Amino acid sequence: MPDATMTPGLAEFVDSLETMAFVTPFPAAPDAPAPEAARMIQIECACPQYACIRLVAGEAFGAMLASNLLAIEPGSPESAAAADDVLKELVNITCGAVIRERGLATDERLHMSLPTVEPLDADRWASFAKMAGVQVLDADGHTIAFQLSGLEQA
């Protein structure tokens, strides 16, 4: 992914996604479709500056990752059932990588929350995709969006 497209935390997210599930995302086309059955996966950390990672993706993206990871049939009920679990693990891993890359891993006040998932309707998707620091990506044909907020001083 060209450096010019890098928003904060994106390098760590891309690396986590590639290592975990062998998927390389690229900047999405301006007319990329919104993800279907979108959900926002969020994790917060204090190290000690507050930071928040948000990933928006459709259920089908999580299911695709699950089928890659577990070698199960894409589109199977098992892969759909694992979709949210995989997306939460992805943001958890990304958060750890972001903290390490910024040299914040030795602060004893470091705390990472557990990842949460909530559904996201079309209006909220449209707003989120336009927010500052949000990178909309195409990951094997799935539109996803990533944002790291906070840590500006790090």
Added chain:
Amino acid sequence: MSYRILIVDDSATTRAMIKRVIKMADIPVDSLHEAADGKAALGVLAESTVDLVLADLNMPEMNGVEMTRHIRQNERTSAIPVVIVSAEPNIDRLTQLLKDGVQGFVRKPFTPEAIRNCVTRVMGAAHA
């Protein structure tokens, strides 16, 4: 010698991945147990004999640090090797865990080789 292994992670997908890696790596396995958090893991350990614990740190109910402390304080489980498999970035916390008797650490996202090498090393040392 085949091993009775307990995998502790709140992500069912990660547990399934670790199970798959263990099977693919030809690690001799007698039984594979699972738990979704530290509290559930202690329940498994109270009822089953386990040779190795592979555990995440950031979990609900009881995290991996507390779980490891309980394992070490219980005479019946204190000698069981514990390997942390986690995205935990805090180096001080990991160093402290190693001092507290954790035998190994595998960083997420892990490769099959990382799991295999760590399990082989730890179980080799345990039976040396």
